[in-house]
Amino acid sequence: MKYTLKQARILGGLNQVEMANKLGMSEKTYIQYEKYRKVLRMDHAFTFVQETSVAFDEIIFFEGQVQKICS
Numbered sequence: 001m002k003y004t005l006k007q008a009r010i011l012g013g014l015n016q017v018e019m020a021n022k023l024g025m026s027e028k029t030y031i032q033y034e035k036y037r038k039v040l041r042m043d044h045a046f047t048f049v050q051e052t053s054v055a056f057d058e059i060i061f062f063e064g065q066v067q068k069i070c071s
Helices: 005-011 016-023 027-034 042-052 063-070
Strands: none
Touching: 005 027, 005 042, 016 027, 016 042
């Protein structure tokens, strides 16, 4: 199963503000990642995986992956 960043965050029981704080960024910046307007750096992706407890290979980190799975 593949999860968008939003789905993985929700599975991890976090809201956008909490996730932004855990990643050391503003909520506004985090939302840009969740909308796939920016790509998470590897260190942020690693922290994201740790905080959500969703396996790295089950998270969609790139917009192209979303389109491929949804089409």
